[in-house]
Amino acid sequence: MTERADTYKSICDAITPFNKKGVALSETTTFAGDLEWDSLTVMDFVAEIEDTFDIIISMNMQAEIETVGQLTDAVIKLKASPVAEGREK
Amino acid sequence: MTDLFSKFDPLIEQRATLLATGVRDPFSLVMQRVLSPTEAICNGKHTILLGTYNYMGMTFDADVIAAGKAAFDDFGSGTTGSRVLNGTFSPHKDCEEALKEFYDRKYAMVFSTGYQALLGPISTLAGKGDYIILDIDSHASIWDGCRMGDAEVVPFKHNDIEALEKRLKRVPEGAHKLVVLEGVYSMLGDVAPLKDMVRIAKAHGAMVLVDEAHSMGFIGEHGRGVAEDQGVIDDVDFICGTFSKSVGTVGGFCVSNHPKFEILRLVCRPYVFTAAPPPSVVASAAVSIRKLMHGGNKRAHLWENSKRLHAGLKSLGFQLGTQTPQSAIIAVIMPDLERGAMMWEALLDEGLYVNLARPPATPANMTLLRCSLCAEHSAEQVGEIITRFERAGKKAGILAA
Ligand SMILES: Cc1ncc(COP(=O)(O)O)c(C=O)c1O
Numbered sequence: 001m002t003e004r005a006d007t008y009k010s011i012c013d014a015i016t017p018f019n020k021k022g023v024a025l026s027e028t029t030t031f032a033g034d035l036e037w038d039s040l041t042v043m044d045f046v047a048e049i050e051d052t053f054d055i056i057i058s059m060n061m062q063a064e065i066e067t068v069g070q071l072t073d074a075v076i077k078l079k080a081s082p083v084a085e086g087r088e089k
Numbered sequence: 090m091t092d093l094f095s096k097f098d099p100l101i102e103q104r105a106t107l108l109a110t111g112v113r114d115p116f117s118l119v120m121q122r123v124l125s126p127t128e129a130i131c132n133g134k135h136t137i138l139l140g141t142y143n144y145m146g147m148t149f150d151a152d153v154i155a156a157g158k159a160a161f162d163d164f165g166s167g168t169t170g171s172r173v174l175n176g177t178f179s180p181h182k183d184c185e186e187a188l189k190e191f192y193d194r195k196y197a198m199v200f201s202t203g204y205q206a207l208l209g210p211i212s213t214l215a216g217k218g219d220y221i222i223l224d225i226d227s228h229a230s231i232w233d234g235c236r237m238g239d240a241e242v243v244p245f246k247h248n249d250i251e252a253l254e255k256r257l258k259r260v261p262e263g264a265h266k267l268v269v270l271e272g273v274y275s276m277l278g279d280v281a282p283l284k285d286m287v288r289i290a291k292a293h294g295a296m297v298l299v300d301e302a303h304s305m306g307f308i309g310e311h312g313r314g315v316a317e318d319q320g321v322i323d324d325v326d327f328i329c330g331t332f333s334k335s336v337g338t339v340g341g342f343c344v345s346n347h348p349k350f351e352i353l354r355l356v357c358r359p360y361v362f363t364a365a366p367p368p369s370v371v372a373s374a375a376v377s378i379r380k381l382m383h384g385g386n387k388r389a390h391l392w393e394n395s396k397r398l399h400a401g402l403k404s405l406g407f408q409l410g411t412q413t414p415q416s417a418i419i420a421v422i423m424p425d426l427e428r429g430a431m432m433w434e435a436l437l438d439e440g441l442y443v444n445l446a447r448p449p450a451t452p453a454n455m456t457l458l459r460c461s462l463c464a465e466h467s468a469e470q471v472g473e474i475i476t477r478f479e480r481a482g483k484k485a486g487i488l489a490a
Contacts, residue, residue: 039449047252050255056241056256058243
């Protein structure tokens with residue numbers, strides 16, 4: 001598997017326990033719209049992803065992430081360089 | 090037709106549904122007369138106050154009132170200006186002196202409200218590329234400070250030491266960090282494990298800001314708060330707080346020993362772009378703060394009240410926010426908003442005012458009846474409060490009849 005496919009699969013696995021309605025997952029599944037997560041669920045899920053990949057996803061970054069695909073890209077980027085988006089050099 | 094108000098429709102509907110059940114609006118209570126720190130006439134009825142955060146009962150202290158009256162005469166009714174222009178009078182400087190003495194710090198800044206005293210330093214200290222690491226149950230003033238600034242904002246699970254440490258470890262090398270904590274969390278009245286949290290924050294090179302709004306005056310040997318009580322106050326870089334609780338007026342502050350602290354007066358927008366509090370208010374606050382330094386007996390009585398009420402409500406069968414009394418706040422957990430509002434009204438009918446707190450301001454979407462004790466509540470009043478809780482609880486169906 002490529003790194004992206006690996007990461008995507010780990011993220012889908014992490015979603016499963018929070019996917020109470022059993023929504024079928026794809027790259028375009030949205031957390032707020034399709035999975036209907038409230039802020040408490042989002043917090044627990046983000047903590048899970050952060051622990052799995054040993055990264056920080058700040059609230060600022062979370063605001064830009066709507067879909068499973070976008071989260072996958074963000075995680076890959078954060079693993080490569082843990083510096084926040086928008087940080088001045 | 091939709092307009093800018095359409096986004097509030099769910100809230101308007103929720104309120105309408107609640108009021109349609111016949112309960113009184115919990116958010117439009119008016120006190121016609123305030124008789125003392127613990128009693129008022131509410132909606133025409135003599136009422137014991139148990140939800141005012143007037144912890145030390147300073148609002149009717151004769152010296153506090155006299156100082157305010159004298160400042161009215163000597164300095165007029167208002168400042169009509171910013172602290173950095175024409176709004177700093179000698180009572181403002183004296184109030185800052187009182188805070189330095191109280192907290193034993195080198196620097197103190199007085200803001201117009203506690204809200205601004207959190208909003209200002211948090212939004213200003215942490216800028217672009219910096220990290221703010223904060224408890225997820227932080228007060229709105231802290232969250233708004235995060236939103237107003239440009240820092241990366243990283244929340245951690247409430248009072249979870251390990252969650253804090255993990256996040257500190259993951260902050261990119263070289264980035265500056267501000268850890269924001271509270272001494273007492275006001276929704277459930279629980280105390281933070283500051284001893285471990287401050288130690289860990291310092292070990293990771295972070296600066297620490299602690300909001301001691303709900304502990305000032307009665308927690309810690311000198312009433313300096315939870316950080317003092319747990320022996321870590323000297324490692325805390327900034328203590329913020331408010332005059333709207335134990336001090337008994339209105340206003341807010343930040344104290345520190347940081348040698349560059351004074352520059353905040355020029356860069357903190359919620360300090361610069363608003364009028365300074367009226368001289369009467371800060372003159373009253375200065376006297377109150379100095380009196381709080383010698384409030385040992387009152388403190389002891391407040392703790393007795395807190396323990397007695399906690400034990401009394403617990404034995405009646407109410408579900409409380411903490412297993413043991415940790416502060417002067419005791420939160421009674423209600424099954425839902427509707428029954429919470431019913432219970433709130435039943436208590437008011439009994440002549441007892443408590444604070445109704447509901448989502449989204451509450452953790453885990455709970456509906457809470459928040460009780461805050463006062464050092465001026467007598468032992469008889471606390472006994473009466475417990476009796477009224479029992480009667481109202483049966484009437485509202487929270488307790489078995
Ligand atoms: C924890 C906390 N911080 C800050 C504030 C703001 O204080 P103020 O009422 O002076 O604006 C409050 C209270 O309202 C509070 O509970």
